[in-house]
Amino acid sequence: MSEIRTGIGALAGIGVSGGVASGPLLRAGTVPALPSPAPVKDVLAEVERALAALAEVVADLGRRADRATNATVADVLRAQAMMAGDEELHESVREAVLDGGHDACHAIDGAFASFRAAFEEAGGYLAERVADLDDLRDRALATVLGRPMPGIPAPGHPYVLAARDLAPADTAELDPEQVVALVTEIGGPTSHTAILARALGLPAVVACPGVLDIADGTQVLVDGDTGRVATGVAAVPRTPARAATPAGPTGPGRTADGHPVKLLANIGSAANVAGADEAGAEGVGLFRTELLFLDRSTEPGPDEQAAAYRAVFTAMAGRTVVIRTLDAGADKPLPFLRQEGEPNPALGVRGLRIARQRPDVLTTQLAAIARARADTGADVWVMAPMVSTVAEAAAFADAAHEAGLPRAGVMIEVPAAALRAAALLRVVDFLSIGTNDLSQYTFAADRMCGTLADLLDPWQPALLDLIGACGAAGREAGKPVGICGEAAADPTLAPILVGLGVTSLSMSARALPAVRAAVAGRSFDECRKLAQLALTAEDPAQARKLTT
Structure with missing residues (x-):
């Protein structure tokens, strides 16, 4: 690393959000360990x-x-x-x-x-x-x-943020006017850092060993397309992660021959609605409610929850909002839950499973959602994360309906749920496929592990098989099947997902114009043919080659 510290050099990582930016590097401060007691002389x-x-x-x-x-x-x-x-x-x-x-x-x-x-x-x-x-x-x-302050630096000028990893709580108040790019030492293409960067339009590189050895204040250049992080270079004008398609189609999503495909936005709060409006989102396909719970030592009360939900429902008046109940645990621990340490949190009590230990948390949230819906008259669909069995799905749907919510669905994030999609649709109203976690559990590849990024490629034929099974179940049942994972934001993959039977695609607002154009450029029959070709592939590279 001496080359990096003293002069021009480069580190290699995985580019997860395109674009180029430069600025002084500042490291996110970690919580300092309490040292051993020292004698006091004065x-x-x-x-x-x-x-x-x-x-x-x-x-x-x-x-x-x-x-x-x-x-x-x-x-x-x-x-x-x-x-x-x-x-x-x-x-x-x-x-x-x-x-x-x-x-x-x-x-x-x-x-x-x-x-x-x-x-x-x-x-x-x-x-x-x-x-x-x-x-x-x-x-x-x-x-x-004499250590850096914990958390995200706020120096008052633009900079490149470097960290071992960034948790959702760390980035809830991140200012994209100051942070021009993100680089993390660990992580993969579906990590929270990657998702955040794409949502904010920031160039980002993950799985970049050695980035924390660079001294604070060093001028660096981050290339989110190639995964290169260089030092000792002149400042360059910032190139955004994704530019909107200036002259693309507008209006509701549809294929070239008019087959409807709802194009929706992923949001975390009412603050994200303006971006969704600007991109022409037809609604919200994923409202991540956990942002309201982050870094809290006590659960937000029903009034506070209802107010936050009401703000989104009001801002999205006339459009569907799919709201996900609390998705905590694993890489999103919440202090107020006081969960005991687990040998493998990703396979432990997370998502809907929290209701096994704290059913009151789910009951309170459903009541607050129903109250906000009643106040606004919004078209609200509610879905549960981390559902594995039909019994879990049925219990959730009963709880949602009892609270006064007419449309209840579940997320497909584990292979067991995808394989039983037809049975799930007998007890719920819709499915939403979370491709990030579905990839992780299908390939037993931690989404934070950069060395396994190839296994988390959304073009993996095995993942497409599972998506296709859900799409077929939806067609048979006459019920919607959407995708709200990062795969939905890939314009080259979007027509294939439509061909697999997906009825809606939900993504960060910045990705919507390119995906709308890609879907509009193919007929529905072409989409189905491309999907079948992709399913015959042996690996992601061949899937791309066969369909482009």
Whole structure:
């Protein structure tokens, strides 16, 4: 890595979101480990060291609040700054050093631990602020230890963000005006970093070993098409990840001979609706509700949930919204669930399975969705993630209908569900295929493992077989079968998916124009013929060759 640190050099990864951008590289800060206790020789100096760290946290949060363009974000940052500047907290730190003989790190840790316990015991609003206390503790420790602040940097200027990986909670407030490209040390083409980058139109490279060895502030160039990350190069104008088709077809999705294919958008909140409107989305095919739950120590209440859902339903007036119930666990752990460690979380309690341990979470969410639907009169379909059996599907559909939701479906993310698609459609109203997880479970290939990216290629014939089985079941039952995984965003694959019987494609808004044009360029009969050719292929490369 010496070449990378000292001059012109390049690293190789997997390009997952096209385009080129350059800027100073900044690494996402990790939570610092608490060091072993150290003897304190000068207690007054140690007190000053600890309080100076808290003061720097307050100042940093204040600077970030001043730069924030979103008023809500600014208010949250200022509220955190007030907590870090609390005199009772400071007094607790002083006592830990002066009376307890603790070093600055352990004095800070102990003070925050006491406040955390008090907040949890108080319950209600204070219990919901526990996550804020944890964040402040981590920031203060990082300052004392001279480490980068945990989380996403906010330097006030454009930069390239580098990290080992990016969790959804890390990126919920990511500002695409500051972050011009993403590079991660691990990950694959269907990782959350890849999905996020494509949604935001950011060039991105994953599975790039050595990127965290590059010093902060080093000028780098990121090529999301080739997977190349270069240092020691001049700045270049940013090339977007995907440009919209300027003169393509508009209106509802349809093949050249008029066969309808609904083109929908994947969203995480009402903030994404404007992009969906601009791209001409016919509705929402995947409303990811977990963004409302991220980084929360307590579950959002029914009023807060209903308000968030109502905002989306109102913004999408007159169009269908397919909302997914909480998809947590595995690579999306949620603090308020307090799930015990599992030997293999990807094969553990995630998605609908959470209802086995916490049925109240699902009941509350369904009631909030139904309430928001009743308030707006929206066309709302609800679906459950990680369904494996007909019994699970039937129980979910019963719960949804009992809550007052007329259209209930399930996601197809495991082979068992795909193989029993016909039976599932006897108890639910629709299917939605999540190709990212379906690929992962079909090929026993972790979507975060870059070395297995070839197995996660959506052109894999075995994956297309499973999609085809679902499409055939949908045709027989006369019920919709959609795709909301990243495969739906591939314009060259879209006609084949239509030929396999898929009735809707849902994707990031930026991908819609190109997919609309690709579907409109083929007749439905051509789509079916291409699908059959792809199914005869031995591997993804041959599937592409046979159909292009």
